[in-house]
Amino acid sequence: MKRIGVFTSGGDSPGMNACVRAVVRTAVYHGIEVYGIMRGYSGMIKGEFIKLDSASVANTVQRGGTILKSARSQKFMTKEGRQQAFDQLVNHGIEGLVAIGGNGTFTGAMIFEREFGIPTVGAPGTIDNDLFGTDYTIGYDTAVNTALEAIDKIRDTADSHDRCFFIEVMGRDSGYIAIPCAIGGGAEIVMVPETQMSEEAVIETLRNSWRRSKTSFIVVVAEGEKEGNVTHVAARVKEAIPELDARVTIIGHVQRGGAPTASDRLLASQIGIAAVEGLMNGMRNVMAGIIDRKLVYTPFEDTIYKKKMLSQSFMRMVEILSV
Amino acid sequence: MKRIGVFTSGGDSPGMNACVRAVVRTAVYHGIEVYGIMRGYSGMIKGEFIKLDSASVANTVQRGGTILKSARSQKFMTKEGRQQAFDQLVNHGIEGLVAIGGNGTFTGAMIFEREFGIPTVGAPGTIDNDLFGTDYTIGYDTAVNTALEAIDKIRDTADSHDRCFFIEVMGRDSGYIAIPCAIGGGAEIVMVPETQMSEEAVIETLRNSWRRSKTSFIVVVAEGEKEGNVTHVAARVKEAIPELDARVTIIGHVQRGGAPTASDRLLASQIGIAAVEGLMNGMRNVMAGIIDRKLVYTPFEDTIYKKKMLSQSFMRMVEILSV
Amino acid sequence: MKRIGVFTSGGDSPGMNACVRAVVRTAVYHGIEVYGIMRGYSGMIKGEFIKLDSASVANTVQRGGTILKSARSQKFMTKEGRQQAFDQLVNHGIEGLVAIGGNGTFTGAMIFEREFGIPTVGAPGTIDNDLFGTDYTIGYDTAVNTALEAIDKIRDTADSHDRCFFIEVMGRDSGYIAIPCAIGGGAEIVMVPETQMSEEAVIETLRNSWRRSKTSFIVVVAEGEKEGNVTHVAARVKEAIPELDARVTIIGHVQRGGAPTASDRLLASQIGIAAVEGLMNGMRNVMAGIIDRKLVYTPFEDTIYKKKMLSQSFMRMVEILSV
Amino acid sequence: MKRIGVFTSGGDSPGMNACVRAVVRTAVYHGIEVYGIMRGYSGMIKGEFIKLDSASVANTVQRGGTILKSARSQKFMTKEGRQQAFDQLVNHGIEGLVAIGGNGTFTGAMIFEREFGIPTVGAPGTIDNDLFGTDYTIGYDTAVNTALEAIDKIRDTADSHDRCFFIEVMGRDSGYIAIPCAIGGGAEIVMVPETQMSEEAVIETLRNSWRRSKTSFIVVVAEGEKEGNVTHVAARVKEAIPELDARVTIIGHVQRGGAPTASDRLLASQIGIAAVEGLMNGMRNVMAGIIDRKLVYTPFEDTIYKKKMLSQSFMRMVEILSV
Structure with a gap:
């Protein structure tokens, strides 16, 4: 292999x-030449x-x-687009x-490789950490720390005013970001x-704590289907416990940016090296990841169709720690 | 004066x-004794x-x-409440x-002093910086830096994806927070x-920049009457320029929290000293502030009824710097 | 078990x-009562x-x-001191x-348990990460991120002035802190x-890079035997390559402080829970740790006498990434 | 004026x-063209x-x-060098x-203008804040905040271990950086x-506090003539009060780097605009600065030969606040 390309996408x-x-x-x-492909598949075309x-x-x-920028490409979803990319x-x-x-x-x-035979090795770059085939994805640790720093600041106000803050963090289909934010942020409740967890259970828990004269609360809510989910929950709680001074904050897009943490830089570096050396060794249609501190290549089919499960033990931790 | 009280409120x-x-x-x-009064006027009562x-x-x-906590007090707005506080x-x-x-x-x-003669010296503690009688209020510099750090992170994404971000910062009636965020955050437009500025003017400016092939934008919007104002603006822009990938982020309550910056600690310290020494010198119904690096005591009547004006030169700066 | 004590030490x-x-x-x-013991063994006595x-x-x-404070205790090293602690x-x-x-x-x-039978479960609290029985120690991730943020700032100056910075990070007997700092900080060389690595090899590497017209460098040096080690290395390099504008910075004690990262809060929480539940289950003379994301209790004898080895693959990473 | 140059130096x-x-x-x-001149006078030549x-x-x-890099130039100190720069x-x-x-x-x-008539307007870019003609220099606020964040971290350890930390901050001939660090960092003593302040006075103050059973201390020391000054002071104190667990930390070069604070970005922007508009208006041999929030142009002769005085009131603040 004499020349490879690298791009960021999503x-x-x-x-x-x-x-x-x-x-x-x-x-x-x-001794391999390398080209950066701008804007993902769009720039490839x-x-x-x-x-x-x-x-x-x-x-x-x-x-x-990403200095290579990122974009979605409708065209790459067509055979014609992929032909142009191949050319x-x-x-x-x-x-x-x-x-x-x-x-x-x-x-x-994967589709591209089937049609045109160009080998690709993937690197898990997403803050959501929901990819099978690696313990952590690149960006996840940074996103969690960014969200947590925001929660630390909000808790200053929550404590000062005896308020209940409903804080939405990212994570579409999973609680990977919400869980460490809840544990590290001293939250009473986490909704993932x-x-x-039903809204009734949330209300019940808050009401009980309130009666034990706890006066400030953090509830961490994973984004779920769509951003803004948290607003609905908070409204229901306000209705049920009017004496609670409830507020909503959506951490939002800041979670995607910022200088990466040490862990993310180390992981990104390990995987970047592994991706190139994987290609050199004839690999294709696999994602490089780190599982239990060991380098692992997982077929794209598995990263796509298998689901990484969040450990149930974390949910128990939130319960214990908010005693 | 042998014993004084201190409290935080609002x-x-x-x-x-x-x-x-x-x-x-x-x-x-x-050699003066000092009591902390918890939760402002509410705790005083x-x-x-x-x-x-x-x-x-x-x-x-x-x-x-605030370790003394803060709260609103309906009761202090009644004569009866103030009588209890005085007692x-x-x-x-x-x-x-x-x-x-x-x-x-x-x-x-001020009302309390008129009725019961207890002297108060005020310290300007608010992130909004909209108090007449001091160049800066305690907390303002920190809030601006917090918002700016968030904008720095969002710009990473804006640049990577060629997007237009509408970012709402705090500041109910003024652009004090929005202006330095716009200048320091490299924003194209600031709405205060x-x-x-009309929505039409915003659309016009963005359209012109887009034509000159600029592809990522930051628009900083002051909160205005109520939080969420920014959503309306962004919707109008999306309608008018559909090719723009527009997103909304509300920085929100994080702006109130966090460790204070050096400037805020210094200002808070200067004012805290001045407030006590003001009381010792027989002052009452005045707020201690710093204007042009000099300590100034301003009557509450002026801080309440006079308006601090934001320099027009800042608006010109945003225009020049977004060329 | 009805009542336990917790303390921080070292x-x-x-x-x-x-x-x-x-x-x-x-x-x-x-349902167990818990006492905080101030200043470690000193306060226990x-x-x-x-x-x-x-x-x-x-x-x-x-x-x-640590809110429980920490201190060294000469007295606990005597039988008499331990008797008092037991009493x-x-x-x-x-x-x-x-x-x-x-x-x-x-x-x-361990000694205390042998003599008096009081069971102890340990939690690995040290920034050095050199404890056998856990992948990471509590505080390590924070210390690395703190050092890395400092390096990021120093690199601004290194680049602006075409300088070579020798930066000492903590880590007495190991490169655990130095390695991710070097990889994440874009260092050319890491000395652990x-x-x-001999000083001659450092000089050789820098000289070669200089000839290829690279002009700014970061060399990360683990503290080694005693703080200030880095000064000697830098002096030798200056002597050998006078045209290099070499500077020394010792990151120092800041690495021990600051708000813990998300990872450290999560790890600390997991281990704190495990320690108490370990005691409840009759464990003694073991340290709770996390290895490959699983909870593991390791006998004190192993944590003390076995050595955790730093993966050699990291050294290769620094070499590749500084190409 | 149709074309100007801009450079950073020092x-x-x-x-x-x-x-x-x-x-x-x-x-x-x-409508003016602008060239960046790399590495200051060196690149100009x-x-x-x-x-x-x-x-x-x-x-x-x-x-x-600085993206324009900075360097010292011996050659520009010769007439021949300046002639080449002019050419x-x-x-x-x-x-x-x-x-x-x-x-x-x-x-x-200034010398260059006298010889060759090329007008220059200056911008105060230095962390030291020791320039006459502006309340604050560009970079000062950031440097202070960086040092203060380090002190916040060190205080965690100082408190946990009942130690006395001697912390050296930058500032060759002045206490501009040391003073807000001391006030904002909760220091007992500041040496500028x-x-x-004599070493005897430092020892006396620490000894008195120690007797009043205060056990952890921060002493902020301005760098003074040369880096490392603090080591001498700490050694003297250790000798005089052996029971004090005294440690030294030099914050060092991190103070020069990092993302600028909001204040520094605003100031830099104001001054950058003013510098160009000053040139357009025929100014030369002046530095643009902000005094009492107003734009002021000060002749280079004054910035060079006049001394900006640190307010004595700050020293009193440290005394009061460390009561």
Whole structure:
């Protein structure tokens, strides 16, 4: 393999640049040329390719977002679009790809490989941590810390005013972000898709605590189906316990940005190296991940169709710690 | 004066604890006893008084929120409530008060003084910076920095995805928070109550920039009348420029919390000292503030009825810097 | 078991309070009384015991340092001292202990148990991460992130001035802190006790990079035997490559403080719960840890005498990534 | 004026990029071309000029260091060097300069203007805040906040272990950085060049506090003549009060880096605009500054030869607040 391409796709996450940097430097280290493909599959179709060398990625390890930009591409979902992407790769002499993103990205890569035979190794770049095949995804640790810092600040106000704050954090289908935020943020209650705690149970718990003369509360709510979910819950609680001074805060998009934490930089670097060396060793249609501190390559089919389960023990922790 | 009370009232702001600490230690320094009154006027009525000494405020200078807690008091708005508050003060031998808060707090203190003769010196504790009689209020600098850090993170995503973010920051009637956030956050547009920029003008500006092939934007919007104002604006823009990938983020309550910045700790300390020494010198019904780096005492009547104007030059800065 | 004691001992580390909080709340949850023992073994001897309940540890999860304070105790190293400690425990009806600290702490607990039969379960509280029996120690993740943030700031200056910075991070006998700092901080070289890279090799590497016209460098140096080690290395390099503008920075004690990261709060909470439940289940002379995301109790003898090895793969990463 | 140059010189400071950005965009706004001159006078001599437009400075407002780099130039101190610099400017058609730096930078610009008539307007870019002609210099607020955050972390350990920390902050000839760090960091003592507190007085104060059973202390020491000054003081104290567990920390170079605070971004932006508009209005040999929130241009002669005095009231504050 003489020349590879690297791109980021899907929602951006902190550490993507650290991963791109690792991909580039590992390629250089092994004497392989590397091109950055701008805006994911969209740029691949349009031929937005940039030659990268070691200096191109200097001073990027700490930067949030992605220097290669990211975009959705309707066109890549068509055969015609993929043909154009393939032609661009051929014209540029690119023989393998590193795709940094999530399951949408990997699905595209898998179809693309079946049709045109271009091998791709994936890197799990998403704050949601909901990818099978790795303990943690790139950006997850940063997102959790960002949300937690926000909760720390909100608790200052909650305590000062004896209020109940309903705080929504990201995490569409899972409580991966909500759980450590609840435990680390000293929350009384956490609402995550995995347990489907009823609004009645929330009300009951708050009412009991209130009676024991606890006066300030944090309830962490995972985003769920759509952003703003939290507003509904808070309204129900206000109705049921009018004496509670309830407020809503949605942490929102800040969770996607910022300088990556040490863990995310380390993970992104490990995976970036593994992705390139995987390609060199003939791998394709796999995602590089770290499970129990060991490097693991998981077939895209598994990352896409298998579900990573959140440990039930965490739910028990929230219960114990809010005693 | 042998014994004074100190309390925080209204919305909490970072630096309130630094101010309480300065009040306590200045009193101790001058041989005056000091009581903390919990939950503002509400605790004054109920007699929630705590004797404070130098050690009571150790390790509080960096803490957000207020260790004396804050609350609204309907009862203090009645003559009967104020009578009870006065009785409590007399019973505890308290001869003067330091009130840390905003105009609502000072209005209460002024009426109280007229009726019962208890002197109060005020300290401007609010993130909004909309108090006449001081260049900056305690908590303002921290709130701006908190909002700005959030904007920095959001810009990572805005750039990575070529999006337009509408970001709402606090500041009910003024652009004090919005302006430095816009200038420091590299925003293209800032919407503040002082200028009442029309939605049409916002759309026009964004459309022009879009045509010059600028693809990511930050629009900072002051909260205005009520939180969530920004949603309406963003909806109008989306309608008018559908090709723009517009998103909304409300920074929200995090702006009230967190460790105070150096400036806020210094300001809070200066004002806390000045408040106690003002009381000692027979002052009453005045707020201690810093104007052009000099200590100034302003009558509550002026802080309440006069309006501090935001310099027009800042609006011009946003225009120049977003060229 | 009806009543237990908890204490912190040895160097403080961020997350100790989160662990104390978890110990207290888990005890309360299970109907066990819990006393905080101030200043480690020193306070145990003197009888500095404080009854703790759920509210005692409210709002401590995010605080650095240790509310129970820490101290060294020469006296506990004598039989007489331990006898006094035992008498105090008996007088207070304390039947088991949770000790948060490192190997010095556990050694004391082990001897104490042999002599007096008081069971102790340990929690790994040290920033150094050099304890066998857990993947990570409480405080390690925070210390690494603190050091890394400092390096990020120093790199601004290194780049602006084309300088070479020698940065010393903590970690007496190991490179656990230095390695992620080097990888995440974009360092060219990392010097850790495990590899004993010679000064000649450092000089050679820098000279080669300089010739390839690289002009700014970061060299991360683990503290080693004693603080200030880095100064010697930097002096040797300056002598050998006078054209290099070399500077030294010792990150120092800031690495021990600050609000714990999400990971450290989660780990501290897991271990605090496990320690109490371990005691309840009759365990003694073991440390609770997390290995490969599973709870593991390791005998003190192993934590003390076995050595946790730093993966060699990390050294290779630094080499690849500084290409 | 059709074309101007901008450069940074001397020690880097946070906000320099925000100032460069303001210079560039203000020039563009007024239809003036602008070149970045790399590495200060050194790059001016070598002709390291880069054409800058509005996009060149996008996403730089938040970055520490300086994208134009900085360096010292021995050669510019010779007539021959300045002649070469002038020739380069003439060749590039540059008619005016904005110099971001301190007194060394301004001295060079003044001599250069006398010899060759090229007008320069200066911007105060230094963390030290010791420039006459402006209340605050660009980077000062950030440096203070960085140092203060470090002190907050160190205090966690100081409190946990009952220690006395001697903390050195930057500020060669003045206490501008030390004073707010001491007040905001809850220090017992501050040692600054302006007051020359004797070591005996330090020992006396600590001994008295120790007797009143205060057990943890922070002493903030301004760097003074050379870095490491603090070590000597601490050694003397240890000798005099052996029971005190005294430690030394030098905050060091981190104070120069990092994302600028809101205040620094605002100040840098105001001054960048003012510098360009000053040049347009025929100004030369002046530094733009903000005094009492008003824009002021001060002759280089005054910034160089007049001394800005630190208010004595701050020293009194430290005394009161450490009661």
